[in-house]
Amino acid sequence: MPVLEIAVQDAAGARIARSEGAERVELCSALSTGGLTPSVGILRTTIEVGLPVHVLIRPRPGGYVYDATEVEAMVADIVCSMELGAQGVVIGALDGAESALDLPVLGQLATAARSVNPDAEITVHRCVDVLLERGIEPQRIIRDLVELGATRVLTSGGATRSIDGVDTLTQLHQLAEERVQIQLAGEYALATSPGCAIWMGSTSPPGTASTGELPVPAAAAGTSMPPALSWCTRPG
Numbered sequence: 001m002p003v004l005e006i007a008v009q010d011a012a013g014a015r016i017a018r019s020e021g022a023e024r025v026e027l028c029s030a031l032s033t034g035g036l037t038p039s040v041g042i043l044r045t046t047i048e049v050g051l052p053v054h055v056l057i058r059p060r061p062g063g064y065v066y067d068a069t070e071v072e073a074m075v076a077d078i079v080c081s082m083e084l085g086a087q088g089v090v091i092g093a094l095d096g097a098e099s100a101l102d103l104p105v106l107g108q109l110a111t112a113a114r115s116v117n118p119d120a121e122i123t124v125h126r127c128v129d130v131l132l133e134r135g136i137e138p139q140r141i142i143r144d145l146v147e148l149g150a151t152r153v154l155t156s157g158g159a160t161r162s163i164d165g166v167d168t169l170t171q172l173h174q175l176a177e178e179r180v181q182i183q184l185a186g187e188y189a190l191a192t193s194p195g196c197a198i199w200m201g202s203t204s205p206p207g208t209a210s211t212g213e214l215p216v217p218a219a220a221a222g223t224s225m226p227p228a229l230s231w232c233t234r235p236g
Contacts, residue, residue, distance in 0.1 A: 005054075005183075009044050014049040020135065026090055026123075028056035032145040034126075036061065037077050040084070047085045052057060054088035054123060055081040057109065064102075064127040071105055078112040086123030089113050090154070098130060101144045110148060120149040126185055132158025142175040152181035 006017035007026040014025050027046050028035035035056045040047075049054050057074050061068075066074070071093075072179040078089050091109045106124070113120040128141055132155070145153055155172065157165020162184040173182050 006025060007035070008046070009038070009051050011045040014046045014051055014053075018051055018226055022051060024052045024054065024087075026054050026056060027086075028058070028090075028106065030061070034058075035186075037074075040080060043081060043086065044082055044172040050138045052123065053085070054090055056125070057081075057085045058092070058125075064092050064130065065096055065098060066093055066105060071108060074109055078109055081082070082113055082120060086120075087117070088123060088151070089110065090124040090125050092127030093126055093156035094130060097125070099136060100131070101141070101148070103144055103148060106148050110150075122149065123183065124150050124153045126154055126156065127207045128153055128155045129158050129185075132165075138168060138171050138175055142180060145176075145180045150180055151158040152183045153204040154185050156181045156185040186196070 004019065004020075004022045005024045005026060006013075006022040006030060008014050008017050009027070009029055009031055014027075017025050025046070027038050027043060027051070029038045030036040036058050037056060041100050042123065043053070043055060055077075057077055059070050059077075059112065059167060080090075083087065089109070091106060093105040093109070095102045101124070110120075110122045113122060124145060131141055132138070141153075145224070155165075155169070156162045156169035157172070159165030159168075162169060169182065169184060176182060
């Protein structure tokens with residue numbers, strides 16, 4: 001079975017996600033703004049539900065260029081989250097020109113997580129789609145993700161929906177060569193696709209990998225999405 005992940009905002013959402021078969025949740029607040037870092041209390045009670053929790057680290061809405069004070073705050077949030085028992089973080093940052101991943105900042109964030117838990121999973125979020133929309137080559141993005149040591153990248157291929165970015169997603173998958181997992185982002189109703197199906201390559205722990213065909217939302221029927229890639233949806 002593929003790993004299913006659902007984005008939730010609190011413990012109640014995590015319990016619903018578990019009932020829908022999720023094996024992991026992404027925790028954030030203010031989903032209507034694209035998601036922000038949740039509070040300590042929300043994180044603690046969500047972890048108590050028992051599912052692995054990956055925490056979104058995003059201090060404010062808007063763009064992904066951060067100043068030193070914001071980076072300091074994100075580092076503190078990451079350390080606190082990991083100490084409370086989160087198993088991973090979802091992060092993103094762009095350089096001042098919004099033309100590349102900000103590797104120095106992302107490196108600080110990843111180091112903060114792995115200083116508490118060396119096995120912390122690092123997901124780089126859809127700031128990558130900003131780069132793809134600007135025409136930045138997928139080769140460069142994958143190169144930077146590998147250099148960072150990212151576990152996975154969350155992306156719709158620079159499109160609003162994954163099914164519209166299939167060509168770029170296929171290219172990312174081929175370029176990644178299983179060094180980085182490709183987690184597809186898209187907006188679908190929970191009834192259509194319950195949660196996020198994550199493509200897991202040989203970099204995944206034994207027993208969790210799945211490279212077979214995955215359930216595809218009805219909206220994607222007939223598309224050329226590679227069967228090794230799967231869907232990442234937020235309840236909607």
